[in-house]
Amino acid sequence: xxxxxxxxxxxxxxxxxGLLLASPLWAWDGVVEKQTFEMESFTTQGGxxxxxxxxxxxxxxxxxxxxxxxxxxxHFFSGTSHAAGRYEADGEPTGYWDxxxxxxxxxxxxxxxxxxxxxxxxxxxxxxxxTTTGPASINPDTGEPWGMxxxxxxxxxxxEVQRELLESQGIESLHAVMGASMGALQAIEWASxxxxxxxxxxPVIGGGVADPWLLATLSAWAAPIRLDxxxxxxxxxxxxxxxxxxxxxxxxxxxxxxxxxxxxxxxxRDWADEERDPAQDINAATRSSxxxxxxxxxxxxLLTPTICSIWCAPTKPLSQATATR
Amino acid sequence: xxxxxxxxxxxxxxxxxGLLLASPLWAWDGVVEKQTFEMESFTTQGGxxxxxxxxxxxxxxxxxxxxxxxxxxxHFFSGTSHAAGRYEADGEPTGYWDxxxxxxxxxxxxxxxxxxxxxxxxxxxxxxxxTTTGPASINPDTGEPWGMxxxxxxxxxxxEVQRELLESQGIESLHAVMGASMGALQAIEWASxxxxxxxxxxPVIGGGVADPWLLATLSAWAAPIRLDxxxxxxxxxxxxxxxxxxxxxxxxxxxxxxxxxxxxxxxxRDWADEERDPAQDINAATRSSxxxxxxxxxxxxLLTPTICSIWCAPTKPLSQATATR
Numbered sequence: 001x002x003x004x005x006x007x008x009x010x011x012x013x014x015x016x017x018g019l020l021l022a023s024p025l026w027a028w029d030g031v032v033e034k035q036t037f038e039m040e041s042f043t044t045q046g047g048x049x050x051x052x053x054x055x056x057x058x059x060x061x062x063x064x065x066x067x068x069x070x071x072x073x074x075h076f077f078s079g080t081s082h083a084a085g086r087y088e089a090d091g092e093p094t095g096y097w098d099x100x101x102x103x104x105x106x107x108x109x110x111x112x113x114x115x116x117x118x119x120x121x122x123x124x125x126x127x128x129x130x131t132t133t134g135p136a137s138i139n140p141d142t143g144e145p146w147g148m149x150x151x152x153x154x155x156x157x158x159x160e161v162q163r164e165l166l167e168s169q170g171i172e173s174l175h176a177v178m179g180a181s182m183g184a185l186q187a188i189e190w191a192s193x194x195x196x197x198x199x200x201x202x203p204v205i206g207g208g209v210a211d212p213w214l215l216a217t218l219s220a221w222a223a224p225i226r227l228d229x230x231x232x233x234x235x236x237x238x239x240x241x242x243x244x245x246x247x248x249x250x251x252x253x254x255x256x257x258x259x260x261x262x263x264x265x266x267x268x269r270d271w272a273d274e275e276r277d278p279a280q281d282i283n284a285a286t287r288s289s290x291x292x293x294x295x296x297x298x299x300x301x302l303l304t305p306t307i308c309s310i311w312c313a314p315t316k317p318l319s320q321a322t323a324t325r
Numbered sequence: 326x327x328x329x330x331x332x333x334x335x336x337x338x339x340x341x342x343g344l345l346l347a348s349p350l351w352a353w354d355g356v357v358e359k360q361t362f363e364m365e366s367f368t369t370q371g372g373x374x375x376x377x378x379x380x381x382x383x384x385x386x387x388x389x390x391x392x393x394x395x396x397x398x399x400h401f402f403s404g405t406s407h408a409a410g411r412y413e414a415d416g417e418p419t420g421y422w423d424x425x426x427x428x429x430x431x432x433x434x435x436x437x438x439x440x441x442x443x444x445x446x447x448x449x450x451x452x453x454x455x456t457t458t459g460p461a462s463i464n465p466d467t468g469e470p471w472g473m474x475x476x477x478x479x480x481x482x483x484x485e486v487q488r489e490l491l492e493s494q495g496i497e498s499l500h501a502v503m504g505a506s507m508g509a510l511q512a513i514e515w516a517s518x519x520x521x522x523x524x525x526x527x528p529v530i531g532g533g534v535a536d537p538w539l540l541a542t543l544s545a546w547a548a549p550i551r552l553d554x555x556x557x558x559x560x561x562x563x564x565x566x567x568x569x570x571x572x573x574x575x576x577x578x579x580x581x582x583x584x585x586x587x588x589x590x591x592x593x594r595d596w597a598d599e600e601r602d603p604a605q606d607i608n609a610a611t612r613s614s615x616x617x618x619x620x621x622x623x624x625x626x627l628l629t630p631t632i633c634s635i636w637c638a639p640t641k642p643l644s645q646a647t648a649t650r
């Protein structure tokens with residue numbers, strides 16, 4: 001391990017301070033608060049050091065005195081630590097696993113202390129609930145966003161951050177570790193790296209090997225962002241972000257993560273105007289400045305607005321209906 | 326129909342001229358020649374007229390005297406009329422359906438006259454065997470490539486061109502029409518538009534309805550090209566073409582058209598250098614200027630070179646191992 005004992009102690013103190021300020025912390029009633037775990041520094045598997053690391057996390061249920069009722073939830077590729085619950089007492093639950101996390105649910109918050117943390121990439125950096133250190137954070141050495149200078153982080157790095165977070169709460173073993181897709185990779189890495197601490201492993205739609213098909217698919221997900229002229233090799237913090245590429249990337253993720261029936265039940269092919277013949281001005285329609293879809297002109301604009309409302313709005317979390325990859 | 330009788334006659338004459346020049350035309354021995362069919366003009370379903378239309382086509386087998394042994398092959402999205410055969414007597418067969426077209430094969434060239442034509446888009450415009458009119462052709466009104474001013478063409482337009490081609494050879498009915506993917510759409514359109522001329526319909530991996538899932542997938546295929554800065558809204562004929570976007574688009578098509586086993590059997594995850602530890606310089610590797618794949622640094626460059634050799638080389642046709650979409 002690369003961390004000093006001092007780091008662990010500091011992290012523990014910071015987290016303990018959080019314990020004092022948030023009350024009642026463990027009596028989960030469906031209202032969750034994004035907690036913050038801090039480390040003076042974190043050294044990656046690649047040997048690079050990130051100073052002043054902040055990691056957002058959430059918990060549902062109560063940690064028992066033996067501290068042995070812990071289920072760790074590791075999040076998927078395009079997700080965050082918001083696995084369950086509502087942020088406002090009068091709001092709707094917006095966690096991606098609200099269906100299975102809660103009182104009396106399969107992951108029973110009456111029995112287990114269920115904890116979830118962000119990974120070391122601040123996906124959704126414009127979301128006020130995302131405070132985790134990542135490429136969009138300020139590099140203290142330069143005063144500018146890290147961007148592509150942010151150290152490359154791996155699944156094992158995510159695990160190590162989670163281990164620090166758990167140790168800061170005196171948690172030495174896990175009743176279970178469970179995650180979907182990239183979360184499954186973390187769960188498997190946990191069981192591999194710390195087999196004596198993991199009693200149960202629940203990988204969901206994820207395997208222990210990244211095969212060529214997966215590598216190529218992930219590459220295809222990233223390609224639209226890299227091709228967007230605003231990407232600028234990752235140096236886009238001074239200008240327009242590569243939003244067009246992001247939309248296309250998330251469209252691909254959504255299509256790949258869902259069954260075709262999902263698309264066909266969610267959208268349809270009704271004519272927008274039954275009186276008009278789509279063929280009549282097909283030329284005009286398919287030549288519009290941003291024709292995202294080869295579609296008859298009077299058909300409703302399929303997918304884009306809905307996907308954008310799901311994915312692009314900075315404060316709207318991923319609905320359960322969309323992806324778990 | 327929008328064509329004048331004069332057009333049909335002219336086309337017939339042009340084709341008949343071709344008959345005289347190429348000899349022996351119908352005794353297919355595995356060596357094929359790209360034939361050319363010409364029309365003075367073609368009016369699209371959208372009502373726009375394209376002058377001086379040239380359509381490349383190929384045929385395998387011999388047309389009988391009754392002209393009733395014809396099987397029309399309609400090609401897939403990223404294909405051409407090169408369904409079978411070799412272009413050089415000492416060359417290898419390079420058609421996408423060599424496995425099923427030939428003497429004694431399911432599409433038996435000893436019995437049937439099998440004909441295939443390009444669609445009205447000159448996909449593979451840099452291939453010397455692609456002479457078909459399309460967006461890369463010169464617009465006689467401007468002396469410049471048509472580009473995005475080329476009329477939008479539909480599946481029915483492809484069918485109408487094929488009908489003209491067949492009529493130029495005195496063919497009034499089809500023993501069968503058969504095509505894969507977008508070729509299936511043409512086959513279905515044929516059977517729908519000219520049910521009295523189509524005796525058998527063989528749509529392969531294609532349906533009669535473009536549902537939202539398909540529309541979104543096709544849109545995702547096009548997205549990388551549109552996002553490439555060189556795309557320039559389709560006006561790229563004076564500069565660099567959007568090759569990076571094209572590569573990503575064809576990568577997606579290839580991945581979508583094949584089973585994951587294909588990717589895993591075609592590529593592998595052997596280390597390029599077994600002596601080195603991939604984690605040691607993971608940062609350097611994933612930050613290279615064109616990191617197309619999230620992959621350990623010493624792994625071989627997966628997919629890209631092979632896919633590019635299949636798709637990007639202008640004169641190398643699509644191998645049977647890749648896509649039929």
